[in-house]
Amino acid sequence: MRLVSSPFYADIALSVYVKVAALAARPEGCEARSVRIASYLGLSVASVERGLTQLTRPGPDGVVELRSQRRTLPGGKGQSALRTVRVINRTEAFVWLPVAAAEDLMPRQLRAYAVIAYAGKIGLALTEGELAGCLRHHSGKKAGEALSVTAASAVVDEVEAARWMTVQRRAGARGRNLHIVHDLAPEAHTEVTAGGCGGAPEAGVTAVAGGSEGSGSSPVGEGSGSLVGEGSLADRESPRTDSPDDERALISPAVGEGQVVEGAEVVENPAGAEARSQGGGGVALRAGEISQPSSKLGCEERSSKGQVPFRSSYTGPQLAMSPEIYAVLEPVHVLLQQVTSSFVVRKIAREVGRQLREGTAADRLQHRLTARLGKVALSEIRDPGRWLLGVALPRWGCGYQDCEAGIIWRTGAACELCAETVQDRAAARRREQRLAQSLCPQHRARPSQAGHCTDCELETAIRHPAQVPAPREPVGPRRSSCGGCGCAIFLTGRAIDTGLCKLCREEADTLAAVEPVVPAAPSMPEICSGRDGEVPCMRKALPNRSICLAHLAQELARDVAR
Numbered sequence: 001m002r003l004v005s006s007p008f009y010a011d012i013a014l015s016v017y018v019k020v021a022a023l024a025a026r027p028e029g030c031e032a033r034s035v036r037i038a039s040y041l042g043l044s045v046a047s048v049e050r051g052l053t054q055l056t057r058p059g060p061d062g063v064v065e066l067r068s069q070r071r072t073l074p075g076g077k078g079q080s081a082l083r084t085v086r087v088i089n090r091t092e093a094f095v096w097l098p099v100a101a102a103e104d105l106m107p108r109q110l111r112a113y114a115v116i117a118y119a120g121k122i123g124l125a126l127t128e129g130e131l132a133g134c135l136r137h138h139s140g141k142k143a144g145e146a147l148s149v150t151a152a153s154a155v156v157d158e159v160e161a162a163r164w165m166t167v168q169r170r171a172g173a174r175g176r177n178l179h180i181v182h183d184l185a186p187e188a189h190t191e192v193t194a195g196g197c198g199g200a201p202e203a204g205v206t207a208v209a210g211g212s213e214g215s216g217s218s219p220v221g222e223g224s225g226s227l228v229g230e231g232s233l234a235d236r237e238s239p240r241t242d243s244p245d246d247e248r249a250l251i252s253p254a255v256g257e258g259q260v261v262e263g264a265e266v267v268e269n270p271a272g273a274e275a276r277s278q279g280g281g282g283v284a285l286r287a288g289e290i291s292q293p294s295s296k297l298g299c300e301e302r303s304s305k306g307q308v309p310f311r312s313s314y315t316g317p318q319l320a321m322s323p324e325i326y327a328v329l330e331p332v333h334v335l336l337q338q339v340t341s342s343f344v345v346r347k348i349a350r351e352v353g354r355q356l357r358e359g360t361a362a363d364r365l366q367h368r369l370t371a372r373l374g375k376v377a378l379s380e381i382r383d384p385g386r387w388l389l390g391v392a393l394p395r396w397g398c399g400y401q402d403c404e405a406g407i408i409w410r411t412g413a414a415c416e417l418c419a420e421t422v423q424d425r426a427a428a429r430r431r432e433q434r435l436a437q438s439l440c441p442q443h444r445a446r447p448s449q450a451g452h453c454t455d456c457e458l459e460t461a462i463r464h465p466a467q468v469p470a471p472r473e474p475v476g477p478r479r480s481s482c483g484g485c486g487c488a489i490f491l492t493g494r495a496i497d498t499g500l501c502k503l504c505r506e507e508a509d510t511l512a513a514v515e516p517v518v519p520a521a522p523s524m525p526e527i528c529s530g531r532d533g534e535v536p537c538m539r540k541a542l543p544n545r546s547i548c549l550a551h552l553a554q555e556l557a558r559d560v561a562r
Contacts, residue, residue: 001092001093001094001095001114001118002059002063002065002092002093003017003065004095004111004114004115004118004134005134006059006060007136007144008059008060009054009055009059010050010051010054010107010138011106011107011108011110011111011138012043012047012048012050012051012054012107013051013054013055014102014107014110014111014114015041015043015051015102015105015107015110016037016041016048016051016052016055017051017055017065017066017085018097018099018101018102018110019037019040019041019099019102019103020037020052020055020066020083020085021085022099023083024083024084024085029082029083029084030082030083030084031079031080031081031082032080033080033081034048034049034052040103041102041103042103043107052066052068052083056068063086064086065085065086066083066084066085066086067083067084067085067086068081068082068083069081069082069083069084093118095114095117095118095121096117097110097113097114097117098183098184100184101113101164104162104164105159105162105164106158108135108155109155109158109159109162111134111135112131112134112135112152112155112156112159113159113164113165113181115131115134115135116131116156116159116165116179116181117181119179120179120180120181125172125173125176125178126179127176127177128149128152128153128156128177129149129152131152131155131156132146132147132148132149132151132152133146134146135147135151135152135155156179163182164181164182165179165180165181165182166179166180166182167179167180168180321345321349322349322353324356324362325349325352325353325356327362328352328356328362328365328366328369329348329352329369330366331366331369331370331373332369332373332388332392334378335373335378335381335384335387335388336348336384336388338384339384339385339388341385344385344386344389345385347385347389348385348388348389348393351389351393352365352393355393355395358401359401360395361409364404364409365393368392368393368395368404368405369392369393372391372392373392376391397415397418398415398417398418398421399417400415400417403415403417403418406418406419406422440452440453440455440456442455442456443455443456476490477490477491477492478490478491479491480495480499482499482500482501482504483498483499483500483504484500484501484504484507484508485501485503485504487501489501526540526541527539527540527541528540528541528546528547528548528550528551529541529546529547530547530548530550530551537550537551
């Protein structure tokens with residue numbers, strides 16, 4: 001709705017955006033040149049170039065809706081530019097528009113159609129006066145002004161005449177008109193069903209962008225190339241560009257996709273079974289194709305040569321499924337009954353039989369079908385056959401056969417291989433996000449000018465420490481330290497004998513000359529010099545005395561007696 005509501009964008013920008021967004025939804029992207037896009041929309045090349053130029057330039061809020069990438073082969077030959085649209089945020093207002101409406105309606109009519117469609121989705125009873133405020137003049141003297149109510153009413157009548165909208169006059173509240181928007185023009189739908197087909201495939205739709213995103217500079221001039229070459233520098237466009245009338249380019253009807261593996265025959269064909277009656281209306285397609293109505297099959301329309309093509313239908317024996325396989329498919333019987341192609345039913349039975357022969361238990365298959373059917377609504381399954389073959393039956397997990405979607409079937413424990421795979425993918429996503437934010441992929445820090453963050457440089461220094469050079473032997477006399485003060489000295493002369501420096505040697509010599517000689521104390525006898533009668537005392541003498549304790553006591557007693 002950003003393109004629809006903003007007066008900055010011209011009406012042609014909306015038409016170009018819808019068609020480019022539809023082409024960009026393909027796997028190969030939008031490779032069509034402006035000439036081809038103009039042929040799709042029925043407009044001039046100059047008008048399409050103006051719309052492309054406005055979409056590739058930043059809007060008032062700095063948002064660029066369309067980005068064009070020029071491509072050139074190594075030899076210098078140009079290719080058609082690859083165009084991509086901006087990804088819409090979930091919080092933005094948007095409206096789905098059929099691509100066929102952009103081809104049938106004029107740009108101003110498409111804008112009115114988008115405004116009315118959005119008002120219908122949000123439940124707003126839109127008046128023609130309110131609609132006129134959303135439509136503006138983009139050229140002339142009234143550029144930038146809103147259309148009058150009369151002009152807006154004329155635009156509504158033109159959209160109604162193109163069968164893309166039905167207006168119920170005075171049928172709304174307070175006598176307002178009711179505008180009913182159609183996803184497919186009723187005229188085209190009537191022409192297809194009148195030929196005998198069951199219905200026509202729905203038209204492709206695309207979303208109109210809105211919101212904000214980072215902007216970039218736009219190329220100088222209009223278009224993706226020079227004005228002389230009218231757009232891209234390519235002289236030949238991709239032959240895979242789809243035609244707007246090609247109904248085969250539909251989206252996949254299955255909720256999920258998977259590879260279908262061929263299995264052995266498990267379906268019995270009784271020899272006496274009756275052939276199926278013709279006129280079933282369906283065609284046996286391969287499991288990977290989309291079953292869709294075609295003007296060449298099942299319709300009464302004649303070819304260009306005037307011949308009526310015959311109906312292709314299965315005429316072989318009736319299908320007979322074994323009871324074991326039918327019991328395994330019990331959780332999805334409601335979907336199996338909706339499969340009209342015998343070929344697809346046969347493929348489903350063969351796939352079940354192949355897994356049973358390879359050792360998969362029947363209860364494991366039933367649990368798989370029940371779990372996967374419970375994760376999806378039945379209304380989301382557009383093709384039951386493709387969903388059964390591509391989503392329900394394939395085994396999900398690692399190469400270990402007992403792994404069932406990350407769980408070991410026999411033990412119920414989590415599969416270590418799958419857990420490692422999930423962790424590796426999460427680490428890869430975090431690495432991509434950090435690289436996109438210009439951060440270090442390991443430590444989520446801002447790197448320096450050298451390209452490494454502080455943590456990376458520290459880890460590198462720890463893993464690869466710097467080599468310290470070995471000490472070299474000094475040239476000259478041997479060195480040592482002084483034993484007195486600890487200073488470094490050369491071991492020469494007297495320093496070799498004393499181990500002291502010159503100052504410490506002089507100090508020691510001075511102290512030795514001044515210190516007086518202390519006489520040695522007389523040695524004291526260790527044995528008592530007293531006598532016990534006439535026998536010498538053999539007791540140990542007291543310290544600083546020549547007698548023992550007993551003789552000392554005797555002497556003290558004699559002194560007291562005196």
